[in-house]
Amino acid sequence: MDPVIIVGAGPVGLTLALALARQEVPSVVLDEGPGKDEPRLARTVVLRADTAALLERLTGEPLDEAGMRWSGWRAMRRRQVTREFTFGDDEPAPLHIAQHVLTGALRAAAAGDPLVKISVDSRLDTVEQEPSGVTAHTRGPKGTWWRGSYLVGCDGPRSTVRKLLDIRFPGRTAVERHAVAALRTELPWAREALLHRTPPWRTSGPSAGEVTGRPLPGGVWRLDWLLPPGKDLVTPELLVARVRETLAGWSDGPAPAYELLDTGVHTVHHRLARRWRAGRVLLAGDAAHLLGAFGSQGLDEGLRDSDNLAWKLALAWHHGPHEGLLDSYQTERRAAVSARLRAADQALPLLRGSGGIRAYVPGAARGHDVLLSDGHLGRGPLGAPGTYARSPLAPLHLEAEVPVDTPLGAPVEDVRVTAEDGSSVRLRDRLGRGALLVVLIAPGTGVWERRHWVSAGVMPRLAAAVTALPSPAELLVAESYPGAAAHTVLLIRPDGHLVTALNGVRPADLYAAAEAAVGGRAARDAEAAEQAEEATAGSAAK
Numbered sequence: 001m002d003p004v005i006i007v008g009a010g011p012v013g014l015t016l017a018l019a020l021a022r023q024e025v026p027s028v029v030l031d032e033g034p035g036k037d038e039p040r041l042a043r044t045v046v047l048r049a050d051t052a053a054l055l056e057r058l059t060g061e062p063l064d065e066a067g068m069r070w071s072g073w074r075a076m077r078r079r080q081v082t083r084e085f086t087f088g089d090d091e092p093a094p095l096h097i098a099q100h101v102l103t104g105a106l107r108a109a110a111a112g113d114p115l116v117k118i119s120v121d122s123r124l125d126t127v128e129q130e131p132s133g134v135t136a137h138t139r140g141p142k143g144t145w146w147r148g149s150y151l152v153g154c155d156g157p158r159s160t161v162r163k164l165l166d167i168r169f170p171g172r173t174a175v176e177r178h179a180v181a182a183l184r185t186e187l188p189w190a191r192e193a194l195l196h197r198t199p200p201w202r203t204s205g206p207s208a209g210e211v212t213g214r215p216l217p218g219g220v221w222r223l224d225w226l227l228p229p230g231k232d233l234v235t236p237e238l239l240v241a242r243v244r245e246t247l248a249g250w251s252d253g254p255a256p257a258y259e260l261l262d263t264g265v266h267t268v269h270h271r272l273a274r275r276w277r278a279g280r281v282l283l284a285g286d287a288a289h290l291l292g293a294f295g296s297q298g299l300d301e302g303l304r305d306s307d308n309l310a311w312k313l314a315l316a317w318h319h320g321p322h323e324g325l326l327d328s329y330q331t332e333r334r335a336a337v338s339a340r341l342r343a344a345d346q347a348l349p350l351l352r353g354s355g356g357i358r359a360y361v362p363g364a365a366r367g368h369d370v371l372l373s374d375g376h377l378g379r380g381p382l383g384a385p386g387t388y389a390r391s392p393l394a395p396l397h398l399e400a401e402v403p404v405d406t407p408l409g410a411p412v413e414d415v416r417v418t419a420e421d422g423s424s425v426r427l428r429d430r431l432g433r434g435a436l437l438v439v440l441i442a443p444g445t446g447v448w449e450r451r452h453w454v455s456a457g458v459m460p461r462l463a464a465a466v467t468a469l470p471s472p473a474e475l476l477v478a479e480s481y482p483g484a485a486a487h488t489v490l491l492i493r494p495d496g497h498l499v500t501a502l503n504g505v506r507p508a509d510l511y512a513a514a515e516a517a518v519g520g521r522a523a524r525d526a527e528a529a530e531q532a533e534e535a536t537a538g539s540a541a542k
Contacts, residue, residue, distance in 0.1 A: 003027050003117070004313060005136050005148035007124050007161050009035070011045075011099065012285030012302040013154035014106035018058040019310035021115035023434040025317045028117045028146060029110070030138055032155075035120040037100040041182035042262035044214070044222050045099050046295070048378035049092035050385060050411050050496065051303040053428045055102070059109040066105060067097030068216050071191040075373045078200050082369045094378060096193070096214050096222075099299070119146075127151060127164045127281060134280045149317055150280045152309065154302075157269070159287035165278045171271030171341075175348070176293050177227040178266040179234045181243055184219050185258035187250055191215055195295075195376060197369065201249035211246055212295070212376070220261065227265075234265050268292045270341050276330040284309060289337045293344045294351070295376030295383065301340070304385065305333050307432070311494035314434050315471075315518060325519030328392050336386025343381035347371060385411050388497055395499065395516040400506040404490070405483030406498050412490070417476040418445065427476070428496065436473040436499075436514055437492040438466050441484045445477050458487060458505045465507035469514040493517055 006013045009031035017027045075083040087093035110116040126137035134151040153161025210226040247255040271290040285302030292298045316322045375382030389409035491499040500513045
């Protein structure tokens with residue numbers, strides 16, 4: 001079968017290529033550039049725990065040395081610390097990394113994978129599709145025709161794929177603007193990120209101001225200053241003044257010595273493509289959506305696009321068309337991003353407004369600071385990963401379903417599990433292989449070797465039920481899971497979202513949930529809708 005064509009060799013496109021290769025699906029990545037990325041320390045990304053774990057699985061390398069995991073976070077208003085905490089096991093630290101460093105790690109992993117082919121200097125100009133596949137043409141020194149099973153546009157906000165499909169991309173332009181500087185200096189908070197609202201030293205510019213400081217390795221910091229509305233130019237003189245007054249204000253004295261490494265202006269746009277799928281062509285990342293206010297990072301959502309799409313494309317590639325499954329990609333991911341954009345649009349007037357009755361409401365400022373901090377930290381409505389509780393892949397009417405601390409459709413907790421070979425691993429290490437995960441919660445098993453309990457209790461019955469599922473699945477055992485009683489059985493999708501939690505070994509319910517998770521329910525619903533539409537058309541004809 002033909003490979004998947006991926007247009008765009010940024011982090012989203014390369015992540016998708018590696019995720020497909022992990023599931024034995026070949027891909028061709030069309031890179032319009034020369035295959036190298038310009039080093040830009042003012043262009044960085046913040047990855048939450050789930051997306052950082054995804055990239056570490058795909059690259060096979062820890063990213064801690066390439067980036068910086070913060071030791072803590074502090075939020076300040078004027079001279080007062082309004083929120084401060086330390087990251088630990090219960091609160092995984094975000095990973096802050098330069099985008100060119102991240103892309104380089106993904107390129108290196110892709111170069112070593114025989115299932116991934118990167119074609120540089122290949123700019124797409126034509127896409128044609130038919131029921132059996134997709135044909136794409138690229139121009140440039142290596143201009144040629146490419147044949148693929150599917151094509152995914154990961155080619156950024158000015159996506160050629162999206163334009164060739166004539167898909168609208170409505171939204172708002174310049175929702176926020178930030179002046180950005182990357183510099184090497186010494187600040188009082190060695191590894192802590194901070195958000196400082198209305199700092200008392202602000203003298204330059206008309207805005208009361210907001211500045212964010214995020215550390216990188218090697219004593220480097222990225223500083224972002226929220227700019228007032230408008231299109232005023234950010235001059236070098238203005239930026240240097242911002243740097244000096246901010247460093248002096250944080251140091252309670254003269255500005256410490258610093259080395260200015262890179263500068264830029266970061267403009268936040270909010271846009272959402274009308275469609276993310278047209279036949280065998282799909283969109284992902286900035287080609288499908290733009291967001292990024294309040295610290296919410298667009299790349300995080302783009303990586304979740306790739307994670308969501310990869311296992312669905314792999315099933316379709318290996319086992320033939322799964323229309324309901326592929327349609328669920330747009331349904332799930334577009335709804336999740338839309339909810340994030342809607343929450344940001346609702347919060348913007350509150351967080352950025354000034355004066356009026358809000359200035360006199362006790363505690364309003366503190367509440368806004370908490371909401372804004374949560375956006376930066378990947379929590380709450382402005383930052384938490386999306387859930388797929390209303391997905392067409394969600395099972396219906398399971399009698400044995402029980403609640404756990406993870407809502408249905410949400411990402412699961414990264415607990416330690418015992419694999420089928422007896423090894424003890426993190427749950428996230430088993431994701432992305434194209435298989436469903438069935439996890440039995442069995443307290444006490446951790447103190448025994450697997451051979452002593454694999455044939456005891458409910459294990460034989462559960463193992464037989466897993467073998468009979470309609471899709472490949474891996475059986476794992478965990479000592480505990482938040483909110484789960486002993487003998488609870490969790491069914492988890494290949495991208496780490498919870499399908500269901502069952503009260504014990506219930507083969508019929510487990511089978512129904514697994515069938516729904518791989519598109520069985522969606523296919524039946526689509527068939528029923530088509531039959532109803534045909535019946536309606538027939539009645540109208542009479």
